[in-house]
Amino acid sequence: MSPNTAAILGLVFLFLLMAFGIPVSFAMILAGFLGSAYLISIDAAIYVLATNVWDQFSSYGLSVIPLFVLMGQIAYHSGITERLYNAAYTWVGRLPGGLASTTILASAGFASICGSNSATTATMGTIALPEMKRYKYNQALSTGSVAIGGTLGVVIPPSVVLIIIAVQTKQSIIQLFIANIVPGVILTGLFLATVFWLCIRNPGLGPPGPRTGMREKLLSLSGVVETMILFLLVIGGLYAGWFTPTEAGAAGSFGALVIGVARGKLSFKQFVRAIAETIRISSMVVLLIAGAVIFGRFLTVSRLPFELADWVVSLNVPRAAVLLVVLMIYLIGGCFVDAMGFLVVTIPIFFPLAEALGYDPVWYTVMITLVTTMGAVTPPVGVNVYIVSALTPDVNIGTIFRGISLFLVAYAVCLVLLIIFPELALYLPRTML
């Protein structure tokens, strides 16, 4: 059996394992281990296994993960969202669809200090959904805006998904964070435009909220200040080169902790809950990366990704067509498989391809992040949809998906903009050097 055949069989085996419900990380470790044992030797495979498990768990580069997750978790448990929501509410609440816009803006704000889409959705949903119900918002619009707003958690830095891609592809976490700022802002703007447009055309969808005075508006900004400070400290500090990503994560968690305690909103019990949640997520993510590295080693030895890349290049089809196919694969894969799991499995296969085609790795990362993030809101497996559905048991899941579909155009427009103007993603990271 040629190494390429072995690699293809390895991939089939991996997907079979995952289909049976074996956790993605375990499946990658097992398939990678058996594959390396076949292609090299059992001793080499054992060595790869033992050293990689130790290396990944004790990697300084990965220590950034628990710290950024902790920052988001502390923010999640310390009522920051509520204040963001109130601030956004006083500013845009009285526009058509104002509460939906409030939800989107507050989600974007929370996303700037939290790197997870499920945390963003859950925290925003608990506050925004009852409000929108009170003002008799259309259910599709209200649930859709919460679920889609949650996806900003991944797109706007800090983002755990970006950290994983950076680690897997040996890119700079800082560059990827900075590159995602403008696309995140554009996406937020497009979501807001969508809400506004829908509610102008059909005012019944989202009636405006009560009018607020200037004094109230200005006072509400104090709720944004703490988030701004955290964001500027973390992302600004990274951009300015003050600290490493790990240090930024630690400073951010510490800052969130100080804010939570100072505001009297973070009890010891909530702090412990944040810690427990953080160690669970981090452990899952680091094992996922260890699995990806072990499986990636097997694929590298088989040379399949490189030969695939060479083959595609030799086909002489326009590279945009290849990119489209790859993005479609991510889109479809993201619909069925957990976005993070799908990314770690496919990166070793498609990343060499994107490089061979001459795409900028940073830009390509922004693109696949956007596309896989959509997976969190597309049927049948849309994490955010299930979170929203758990928060509003009376709303049909189909209604939530319908609400989301209103916003998918915004995603498409953002992707097209990035294809036409790659500089939208690439300009800011370049100014760092």
Next chain:
Amino acid sequence: MFNRGLAFVAGLSLVAMMLVTVGEMVSRMFGKPMAGTIEVIAWLAALTTAFALGYTQMHQGHVSIDLFTSRLSSRTRAMVNIAVYSVSAALFMIITWHVFKHAGVLKRTGSLSETMRVIVYPWVYLVSLGCAGLALALFLDFLKSCRQAFTLEGGKGSRACSGDQKEGR
């Protein structure tokens, strides 16, 4: 109990990681960088994530795809789970053992860390302990699905595999 204990240490280690990192930044601001912080943080990160492996499994926190298995009848699903958990438990027993052996190799060769020049192997033993926690959690899940499969069959065989699942967790 075992995995909860490990998770407790993992939590402490996470807090320590944050404090050490922030502490180093502060002391650096005062012109006194602490050498070797990077190594300490990396080891604490290892403790944080490895010691939480089993605890994560207890909460079914390792990402998996249930798109296909969720459509099976509960009995078939229990049977599939028996296979899934036995394979996974075996895998992590192997990993535990080889990481343990790797620690032994580092101990014998007297391998030292790069900056602080201190022994590394105790941390490797600890990571192996974390993997053992995961293997244990998976084994208990295996017993649980055995019990489910047999109970669902008619209840007669339920004793064969039931074990005492709470113990050891």
